[in-house]
Amino acid sequence: MALETGKEKQISRRISLTGLVNLANNGIVPLTLIFCWWYLSSSEIFPPILMPPLTKIWSAFTKNLTNGLLAKDLISSLSIVLQGYIGGSLLGLTAGILMGIFPRVKRLFDPVLNGLRQIPPLAWIPLLILWFGIGDASKVILIITGSFFPVLLNTVNGITGVPQGLLEFAKLYKIKKRDILLRIYLPGALSSIFVGLRLGASTAWMSIVAAEMIAATAGVGYRINDARNLMQSDVVIVYMILIGCIGGIMDFVIKAIARYVLKWQRA
Amino acid sequence: MALETGKEKQISRRISLTGLVNLANNGIVPLTLIFCWWYLSSSEIFPPILMPPLTKIWSAFTKNLTNGLLAKDLISSLSIVLQGYIGGSLLGLTAGILMGIFPRVKRLFDPVLNGLRQIPPLAWIPLLILWFGIGDASKVILIITGSFFPVLLNTVNGITGVPQGLLEFAKLYKIKKRDILLRIYLPGALSSIFVGLRLGASTAWMSIVAAEMIAATAGVGYRINDARNLMQSDVVIVYMILIGCIGGIMDFVIKAIARYVLKWQRA
Amino acid sequence: MGFDLHINALSKSFWVGSESIPVLDNITLDIKEGEFVSIVGHSGCGKSTLLKIIAGLVEYSAGTVLCGGQDLRESDVHRGMIFQDHRLLPWLTVAENIGFGLYGLAEQEKQGRIREHIELVGLKGFEKAYPHQLSGGMAQRTAIARAFVHKPDILLLDEPFGALDALTRIQMQDEVLKIWEQQKTTMILVTHDIDEAIYLGDRVVINTNRPASIKKIFTVDLARPRERTGHYFSLLKAQIMQEFFDSKKRDPEYYL
Amino acid sequence: MGFDLHINALSKSFWVGSESIPVLDNITLDIKEGEFVSIVGHSGCGKSTLLKIIAGLVEYSAGTVLCGGQDLRESDVHRGMIFQDHRLLPWLTVAENIGFGLYGLAEQEKQGRIREHIELVGLKGFEKAYPHQLSGGMAQRTAIARAFVHKPDILLLDEPFGALDALTRIQMQDEVLKIWEQQKTTMILVTHDIDEAIYLGDRVVINTNRPASIKKIFTVDLARPRERTGHYFSLLKAQIMQEFFDSKKRDPEYYL
Amino acid sequence: AGKSSPTGAGEAAKVVRIGYVDSGKSFPNDALAIAIDKGFLKAELDKAGYQLEAIPFTGAGPAINEAIAGSSIDMASSGDVPVTIAKSNGVDTVLVAAEVGFNDAALVVPKDAGVTSIQALKGKKVATLKGSYMHKSLADMLTANNLTINDIEFVNMTSQDAAAAIISKTVDAAVLSAVQEAQIVKSGHGVILLSGADNPEWKGSHGIIARSAYAQANKEAVTAVVSALIQAGEYAKANSQEAITILEKSGYPLEALALLFPDQKIDFNVVAGDAAKKAFAGVANFLFANELIRDKPDLDQWIDSSYYQEASKAIKK
Numbered sequence A, B: 001m002a003l004e005t006g007k008e009k010q011i012s013r014r015i016s017l018t019g020l021v022n023l024a025n026n027g028i029v030p031l032t033l034i035f036c037w038w039y040l041s042s043s044e045i046f047p048p049i050l051m052p053p054l055t056k057i058w059s060a061f062t063k064n065l066t067n068g069l070l071a072k073d074l075i076s077s078l079s080i081v082l083q084g085y086i087g088g089s090l091l092g093l094t095a096g097i098l099m100g101i102f103p104r105v106k107r108l109f110d111p112v113l114n115g116l117r118q119i120p121p122l123a124w125i126p127l128l129i130l131w132f133g134i135g136d137a138s139k140v141i142l143i144i145t146g147s148f149f150p151v152l153l154n155t156v157n158g159i160t161g162v163p164q165g166l167l168e169f170a171k172l173y174k175i176k177k178r179d180i181l182l183r184i185y186l187p188g189a190l191s192s193i194f195v196g197l198r199l200g201a202s203t204a205w206m207s208i209v210a211a212e213m214i215a216a217t218a219g220v221g222y223r224i225n226d227a228r229n230l231m232q233s234d235v236v237i238v239y240m241i242l243i244g245c246i247g248g249i250m251d252f253v254i255k256a257i258a259r260y261v262l263k264w265q266r267a
Numbered sequence C, D: 001m002g003f004d005l006h007i008n009a010l011s012k013s014f015w016v017g018s019e020s021i022p023v024l025d026n027i028t029l030d031i032k033e034g035e036f037v038s039i040v041g042h043s044g045c046g047k048s049t050l051l052k053i054i055a056g057l058v059e060y061s062a063g064t065v066l067c068g069g070q071d072l073r074e075s076d077v078h079r080g081m082i083f084q085d086h087r088l089l090p091w092l093t094v095a096e097n098i099g100f101g102l103y104g105l106a107e108q109e110k111q112g113r114i115r116e117h118i119e120l121v122g123l124k125g126f127e128k129a130y131p132h133q134l135s136g137g138m139a140q141r142t143a144i145a146r147a148f149v150h151k152p153d154i155l156l157l158d159e160p161f162g163a164l165d166a167l168t169r170i171q172m173q174d175e176v177l178k179i180w181e182q183q184k185t186t187m188i189l190v191t192h193d194i195d196e197a198i199y200l201g202d203r204v205v206i207n208t209n210r211p212a213s214i215k216k217i218f219t220v221d222l223a224r225p226r227e228r229t230g231h232y233f234s235l236l237k238a239q240i241m242q243e244f245f246d247s248k249k250r251d252p253e254y255y256l
Numbered sequence E: 001a002g003k004s005s006p007t008g009a010g011e012a013a014k015v016v017r018i019g020y021v022d023s024g025k026s027f028p029n030d031a032l033a034i035a036i037d038k039g040f041l042k043a044e045l046d047k048a049g050y051q052l053e054a055i056p057f058t059g060a061g062p063a064i065n066e067a068i069a070g071s072s073i074d075m076a077s078s079g080d081v082p083v084t085i086a087k088s089n090g091v092d093t094v095l096v097a098a099e100v101g102f103n104d105a106a107l108v109v110p111k112d113a114g115v116t117s118i119q120a121l122k123g124k125k126v127a128t129l130k131g132s133y134m135h136k137s138l139a140d141m142l143t144a145n146n147l148t149i150n151d152i153e154f155v156n157m158t159s160q161d162a163a164a165a166i167i168s169k170t171v172d173a174a175v176l177s178a179v180q181e182a183q184i185v186k187s188g189h190g191v192i193l194l195s196g197a198d199n200p201e202w203k204g205s206h207g208i209i210a211r212s213a214y215a216q217a218n219k220e221a222v223t224a225v226v227s228a229l230i231q232a233g234e235y236a237k238a239n240s241q242e243a244i245t246i247l248e249k250s251g252y253p254l255e256a257l258a259l260l261f262p263d264q265k266i267d268f269n270v271v272a273g274d275a276a277k278k279a280f281a282g283v284a285n286f287l288f289a290n291e292l293i294r295d296k297p298d299l300d301q302w303i304d305s306s307y308y309q310e311a312s313k314a315i316k317k
């Protein structure tokens, strides 16, 4: 437990030594993993064609970087993922708020949504192609269905967790609906909502592979599929890492926003 | 707002009229959906090969039911899903508790986990085959990776949301570690954890399609893939509904457990 | 418009486990517009429940509660309440909490009123603090300010000064009186401090133990400002004390 | 083993926004084992913070706090505290809350002790109620029972009776005295009730406004049981009141 | 979005949307590749007044079938098995041409497993994708060696996963498509036990299909496509070296192309009529025998050689 006095706090902020330590800490597990991979792949315990050595992964990376493929795939997927994710999150948030506040709405839609939620994205593809064609619409909708549910469930949980006492206060003081929503329900549900947003983002990324099975010509999901086809496991791994990193960055951004919005908790 | 006196409460419990109303309510949305499907498919606005009429779906269902395929697929998948789900949930719970309680552990594993979380299940298949073969192990592990993360994130959120005041009390009164965990952290985190468990269950179901791409001979994921390859969209839809229902039942069970465990909230 | 309160044969019970616990039993009480009524009673007897029913936050099973002749649940009279637990919004600062729900004012006027009320409860300098950064008494004072700033027609005060030291408490009592006199607010105060009940109230209602029914009502025939050490005051206090402490004998199963 | 408390030049400040607010300023106070010390001070002056520091729950920046000669933070003395907010576990019933953390007893003995303490605070019949089904005073009484049942060596009481009515309060005070006499517990009581401070304490510590430093310590030279209406009692009360109300003049910027 | 143009009737934007199997670089790997690359297709379509929209499908056969059924594309060049499956399930298509027997599949075993004949695989795990042309190849290989599918333990896996399984030696054999086959052999993890090189009848074909409604309303477009494919086939035969360079654009590695076209002899075998009928009868029989389809399609009704004849006539002129 660190001393929490003014001086110490300021000093540690300035030189940010803890920041450095944190950074080192952050690095330990990734470095261990990389080391394991290096060891396993270079000792050829596993066939390099499935577990390519780091050098091969690196050269696949630089190659795809320099020939612009990486950028192209990334931009193409990011655009779809972001559209779907934003759509899915907004829908999930709206539905979650409605279902959290009005038990009737929840009772009405719960059974169907809880059933739909289980269905794998791949199974939707035929119907999506039928209803929305083979363009981006189908892909975006697939991502939407993926990111919708984590946001929904976490929002409902957050909303229903808002203390009854605060709502009684709001009722008595005739707080406007808008304020009840924006300044009581939302702040109270926020930390749970952000978990939903983070899970939704990763589900969005995971659905991109299924989505880009529908007539894509670029994209990280497309590339993984094709690289698997062509048995270029180094490319597969480059793209796995890429998805991991980009997803990780998105996650970091969401967490940063959460920290900012929830700053009253630590104030 | 219902009157909450003894008499009324008892009466409404006995004749359970509200129960009937609820049931009717629950039915409205599914029935509407079924009606829409019936209308769209029978009016042949969409090609029946992709949107088969209800009768065809029904006969595909009865056929697969009578020839035992449905049962076989279900048992085979359920066993894998349950193994993977239980494994993933337990891991997610354990890791979540550790990461929630000890910020250091969180800091150590967060970056890697947040990266890994984003990677689509399909991309893992070659490595899984390499490391764990083509048996059930690979499938179970794929399910584990799917259900692990929703449980993890929600557990961490729940644990960190436990009021500081209660932990201060525990520290002062020298509450045993075991009790701090089981009677302070866990109950406080439970409603969030259950959201994770519910999301984890649906992710488990969603991963079954990817999992059963690995050398399966039965299973709902296998059958969906197979039926899709063979353009038997009626079978695909039967299995979508099946997954929806079984997943819905699992969800119902988890919710029932949650209601029971969290009964103090409504007592 | 008039909004006298008429509580008639009000009863209420709660479920704890499978047992139904009667909390209010046949309460009949009329409170005139602009009156100041103090309510005292033992811990757990049902005082907060009564206030919450008047606030329209808790349903009741038998009896009627009329406000200005209208069923209370439909009544639109502007009520305010200082809750026993302060119920501040954890994510709003002191100033934001106090100003929350203050509609229909120009921003400047609103800020002015907030500032004024922050000063009133002695929280200057803590405008930007969040509730978890406040001491118990400071949180309570924030809640008091929040209730005052709305200028309700009926103000329900549930042990509003319980966490305040003697001096702050006296100051706050005088502020309440000032507001009551200026704004003709109907005030219903639940308190454990018999001194306070007499000092503030036109009448002091003494409840029985759970289920609460009205045991006795004392009228305080003293001009304001009242002298806490005056003769009549002390006499009344002694009577109320007598009535209060007496209940032990009547209800032996209730440990007191 | 002895565990006298030695608080020496203790200071503490909090951050609110970007401002550092000093809360405790150079507090020096020795409390002997088995002593009963009452602390009074204005709302927000730092009383709870002081208790939490003694409880080892809050870090301090300057000074030392020794307990039996050992740094308090390393000390293993069995401390208990009744928090200002009751801090009951919402998911445990009254009985479970009281029995929580009661280790090393046979089940039967444990249940007996729980029952005994439930009766002590007058909550018989509410064993199975959850905290949200309790009234404010009942929750506070549960917290009191929880603190008592542990029989700590040092008991810190932070306005423990604030939500109780006069009668229950007096009963509880006598229970505290009984326990103090039987178990030789060191007790440190924060209260806003000067009567209570005198009735219970060997000494009454009066704090200044924030940042709290010790303004004056009164020794209560009265044999127990004390007569609340006795002459010396009243005299002392008047003196303390004087000291207390006086602070207004010394610290004009603090509204009181 | 995708459901844009109606069934093709009318003057709406005159395009022909052709779906093909993406094997890695969003470029076809059959005669269509040559037809596009050498400009035959554009030339023919220009003449007919159509624009080309070539759409790659990573999801291969199933996705193409769904797109056809949902009218998101008008024509497709896809594997013999999926197009037959679509037809037998009632997707209203016509088979306007076929590229017979150029899709190679090979039975591969792990290198040091010591398996030297298919007989040794009795009771062993053999992986391939159910309901693919590789599945048919496996069935043919077994039949040719007096075995049946029941003599081995069939393991259902995509060709990619099967290759991984061969590498990690978790299966005893696998029937792989050319790309994986080439990779496995090249990397030294496996050896070819049997392949279509010596038994062309084991090889898979491509079907060129069109939605019936589209074909009826846009005869010229369909004819133009078939014509371009015929020209492409002839060109490839004559200029194999260059054709292989073109096919490399599909993502197929040279090794795979070498396996597909031994001795650099390319013959896409773009046909219609009886030759197509023969090939697809085999496919239909296989599918039916293995209960992969419920009804055998009526080949006479399905295969419409008129476009091919029309195209051939025009080319000869």
Ligand SMILES: Nc1ncnc2c1ncn2[C@@H]1O[C@H](COP(=O)(O)OP(=O)(O)OP(=O)(O)O)[C@@H](O)[C@H]1O
Residues within 6 Å of the ligand: C129, C132, C133, C134, C135, C136, C137, C138, C163, C165, D014, D015, D016, D021, D023, D041, D042, D043, D044, D045, D046, D047, D048, D049, D050, D084, D210
């Ligand atoms: N966690 C915190 N962060 C910032 N400031 C705090 C925190 N806790 C307490 N304070 C500040 O410290 C001061 C003293 O608080 P404390 O709770 O000790 O007061 P107190 O004497 O117990 O008052 P009361 O009688 O109202 O309970 C207050 O000004 C309060 O705002």
Ligand SMILES: Nc1ncnc2c1ncn2[C@@H]1O[C@H](COP(=O)(O)OP(=O)(O)OP(=O)(O)O)[C@@H](O)[C@H]1O
Residues within 6 Å of the ligand: C014, C015, C016, C021, C023, C041, C042, C043, C044, C045, C046, C047, C048, C049, C050, C084, C210, D129, D132, D133, D134, D135, D136, D137, D138, D163
């Ligand atoms: N939500 C509830 N569910 C069940 N019982 C309740 C509930 N709220 C209050 N009670 C019970 O009703 C009774 C009266 O509670 P109330 O809060 O009105 O008491 P009170 O007079 O305000 O007491 P105090 O002075 O201690 O605040 C108590 O016995 C309490 O246990």
Ligand SMILES: [Mg+2]
Residues within 6 Å of the ligand: C047, C048, C049, C084, C158, D135, D136, D137
């Ligand atoms: Mg109360």
Ligand SMILES: [Mg+2]
Residues within 6 Å of the ligand: C135, C136, C137, D047, D048, D049, D084, D158
């Ligand atoms: Mg305090």
